[in-house]
Structure formats: C-alpha cells, structure tokens
Amino acid sequence: MKIIFTSSGESWDSVIDPRFGRTDFILLYDEENDKLSSIDNRDIMNVAHGAGPKTAEKIFGLGADVLITGNGPGGNAASILAKMPLKIYVRAGGMTIRQAYEAYKNNQLVQGA
Amino acid sequence: MKEIVIISGKGGTGKSSICSALAYILKEQSVIADCDVDAADLHLILQPQSSQTSEFVSGVKAVIDPDKCISCGICANVCRFSAISAGEKAYQVNLLDCEGCGYCYYVCPEGAISLPEQKVGACFISQSRLGNTLVHARLNIGAENSGKLVSKVKSLARQQTEMEHKDFLLVDGSPGIGCPVIASLSSANFVILVTEASKSGISDLKRVWELVKKFKIPGACIINKADINPDICKQISKYLKQEKILALQEIPYSDDFPKAIAMGRTLVEQNTTKWQPFFQQMWATIKETL
Numbered sequence: 381m382k383i384i385f386t387s388s389g390e391s392w393d394s395v396i397d398p399r400f401g402r403t404d405f406i407l408l409y410d411e412e413n414d415k416l417s418s419i420d421n422r423d424i425m426n427v428a429h430g431a432g433p434k435t436a437e438k439i440f441g442l443g444a445d446v447l448i449t450g451n452g453p454g455g456n457a458a459s460i461l462a463k464m465p466l467k468i469y470v471r472a473g474g475m476t477i478r479q480a481y482e483a484y485k486n487n488q489l490v491q492g493a
Numbered sequence: 494m495k496e497i498v499i500i501s502g503k504g505g506t507g508k509s510s511i512c513s514a515l516a517y518i519l520k521e522q523s524v525i526a527d528c529d530v531d532a533a534d535l536h537l538i539l540q541p542q543s544s545q546t547s548e549f550v551s552g553v554k555a556v557i558d559p560d561k562c563i564s565c566g567i568c569a570n571v572c573r574f575s576a577i578s579a580g581e582k583a584y585q586v587n588l589l590d591c592e593g594c595g596y597c598y599y600v601c602p603e604g605a606i607s608l609p610e611q612k613v614g615a616c617f618i619s620q621s622r623l624g625n626t627l628v629h630a631r632l633n634i635g636a637e638n639s640g641k642l643v644s645k646v647k648s649l650a651r652q653q654t655e656m657e658h659k660d661f662l663l664v665d666g667s668p669g670i671g672c673p674v675i676a677s678l679s680s681a682n683f684v685i686l687v688t689e690a691s692k693s694g695i696s697d698l699k700r701v702w703e704l705v706k707k708f709k710i711p712g713a714c715i716i717n718k719a720d721i722n723p724d725i726c727k728q729i730s731k732y733l734k735q736e737k738i739l740a741l742q743e744i745p746y747s748d749d750f751p752k753a754i755a756m757g758r759t760l761v762e763q764n765t766t767k768w769q770p771f772f773q774q775m776w777a778t779i780k781e782t783l
Binding site: 397399400402426429432450451452454458470471492 | 641644675678
C-alpha cells in the first residue's frame with residue numbers, strides 16, 4: 381500500500397496539515413519498502429485560485445492507494461481524485477503523521493469525499 | 494488552538510456583527526482574523542492600532558513592451574476580455590479589463606508580453622480596541638480577493654494565536670461558496686453559519702452547507718431576523734435538524750444591529766444587559782461541542 385499524507389513537515393513527527401490544496405508538504409509512505417518520501421508543495425502559496433485541483437494533479441501521478449488529510453479536498457479537487465482508485469480519510473488534522481498512520485491502521489479515521 | 498469560522502453564504506445576515514460580539518466575549522482568549530477581504534469591516538468596530546504591515550501580492554496582469562511589439566495584433570485577437578487595443582506605436586493592455594489569463598503571453602511571437610505579479614493591497618497584524626489581536630487586510634480599489642490572500646491572513650493569524658498561547662482563533666469568513674471561502678474553511682475546527690429568515694437566506698445557507706459538508710467540519714447555525722418570516726424560519730429549523738446542524742439561539746429582528754455598527758460598537762457594548770448574557774450563553778453552548 382502507498383499512503384499519502386498532507387503534512388506541515390517532512391518527518392513522522394510532523395503534524396498533519398489540515399488543508400488539502402494548500403498543504404505545505406505531501407508525504408508518501410510506501411509500506412512495501414518502509415520508505416517515507418516527501419514532496420515540497422509550498423510553491424502552491426503563490427497560486428491565487430484553484431490550489432485544490434493543482435495539488436490533486438500532483439497526487440494523481442503518485443499512484444497511491446490511500447490519502448490521509450485534515451478537512452478534506454473541496455469539490456473541484458475531489459472530482460479529480462475521484463478519477464483514481466484512492467481511498468480518502470479525513471479529520472486527521474492535529475495528529476502527527478505517525479499518529480495518523482496508527483489511527484488509519486486501527487480503522488479510527490473517517491472516510492471522506 | 495481551535496479555529497472557529499463564521500460564514501453566511503448570503504450577505505447582510507449579521508455575520509460580522511455576531512463575529513465582533515463573540516470577539517468581545519472572548520477578548521482575553523482569542524485572536525481575530527477578518528477573512529472577508531473583499532469587504533473587510535471588522536476594523537470599523539474593533540478599531541485596531543499599531544499595525545504590523547505586509548504587502549499583498551496576488552495574480553498577474555499582462556504588460557506589453559512597446560520596444561518589442563511589432564503590432565501584429567495576434568494578442569488582441571485572442572484576448573477574450575477585449576483588454577488589448579492598438580496604440581500609436583504598439584499594442585496596449587487596459588489593466589482594468591485584463592483578467593491575467595496569459596493567453597496573449599503564450600501567443601506573442603516576439604516575446605513582448607510579460608505577466609508581472611500585482612500588488613493588490615496590504616495585510617495587517619494589529620491590536621484591537623478590545624485588547625485582542627486582529628489580523629486583517631485591505632485590498633486596493635478594483636482588486637479581487639482570492640484563496641491565496643485568505644490563506645495569507647489565516648496563516649498569519651494562526652501563527653499569532655500560537656505565539657500568544659491563545660485558545661481560539663475566531664475567523665470572519667468570506668462570503669459565497671468560492672475559492673476564498675474554501676480557503677477560509679480549509680483548516681477550521683468548527684463552523685458557525687449565520688442565516689436569516691428569508692428566501693435567499695435559506696437558499697444560500699443550503700449552498701454553503703453543501704460546501705462545509707465536503708470538509709466534514711461540524712457546524713452550528715444562528716437564524717438572525719428569525720421573526721421576519723416565520724414560515725421560512727420553520728423551514729430553516731427543519732433543515733438544520735435534517736442535516737444535524739446544531740441550532741443556536743434564534744435572534745428576532747433587532748435595531749441594535751444597525752445602531753451598533755453606526756456607533757462603531759459591538760452588540761454587547763450597544764446593549765450590555767441584553768446581549769452580554771445572550772452571547773455568553775451562546776459561547777457556552779458552542780464551547781461544549783468543540
């Protein structure tokens with residue numbers, strides 16, 4: 381399984397960024413090889429409109445199975461994400477990446493979008 | 494820190510009046526952010542002082558270099574906003590009509606067109622009259638609000654809330670259901686919807702709630718001017734029940750709203766005996782659900 385997190389930092393101890401489109405980082409955890417990699421998304425700050433769809437586009441190319449985020453994507457971003465086989469879990473805002481991953485493993489996250 | 498966003502969908506429902514009243518009740522525990530950047534007005538009531546100012550940069554507009562322009566007119570032909578016209582020596586962009594789409598920039602064979610970022614206003618971190626910090630912004634005339642600007646106000650406000658160790662960030666959200674509202678909601682913990690008992694009140698409430706639902710944020714609703722149309726008020730109450738939105742105390746039409754605004758006061762200062770217990774109780778109800 382490949383799992384994506386919206387994150388305010390680049391490590392397991394970083395806090396989930398509750399925002400989808402304007403998240404600072406996109407973290408990708410590949411369970412198969414136990415590797416956590418990160419994509420810097422901070423250039424999204426300079427986008428005036430349509431931040432959600434732009435971030436969704438980036439995620440499209442990553443081939444992930446699961447997305448864990450805070451408040452979830454808006455309508456336009458959700459319609460892009462719906463085109464891939466991706467399960468979306470929300471309300472992980474405030475948790476660290478590690479806590480969010482544990483919560484996901486224990487079926488404690490809410491499925492969204 | 495809990496981030497509470499107040500939105501209305503429809504304008505004129507009393508959103509900012511209610512926000513400033515809650516800002517009064519929470520003055521020791523909160524930072525306030527005015528994300529209604531298009532028509533910022535909390536500063537009229539909270540009269541902030543000693544601002545820390547930063548520039549707002551958002552969006553682009555086309556500029557044609559007259560020395561490089563060969564007057565081929567391709568740019569004017571493709572412009573969907575009729576913003577480009579032939580000048581004496583070179584083609585020119587009317588900045589008021591330009592939407593910054595960049596079509597002309599891509600088609601210009603001479604590379605004579607650039608898309609510089611626009612300075613659209615300023616953002617302030619100020620001390621409000623009540624003592625709490627107010628983060629707010631001012632747009633230049635004709636400039637447009639965007640998700641980017643709201644995000645900037647919000648991220649400054651969140652930093653400020655953490656720095657001051659305050660428990661609550663109270664956000665006066667943007668109107669409508671577009672990009673700025675999405676940016677207002679993106680990191681919210683709780684939403685307060687302010688509506689009124691009118692046709693457009695209920696219609697816009699439904700539209701904005703559909704958006705809030707996408708973000709799975711819990712919400713409560715205040716029906717303001719509840720007595721101006723009892724039928725619609727009943728319809729709204731039914732909708733709230735059906736959607737599991739917490740119904741807060743209804744507010745009958747009150748002259749105190751326009752009077753308080755005219756005097757530059759919060760509702761609580763306008764009529765303390767009436768509104769102080771009212772908003773204290775409302776806050777207690779909200780706090781329980783957070």
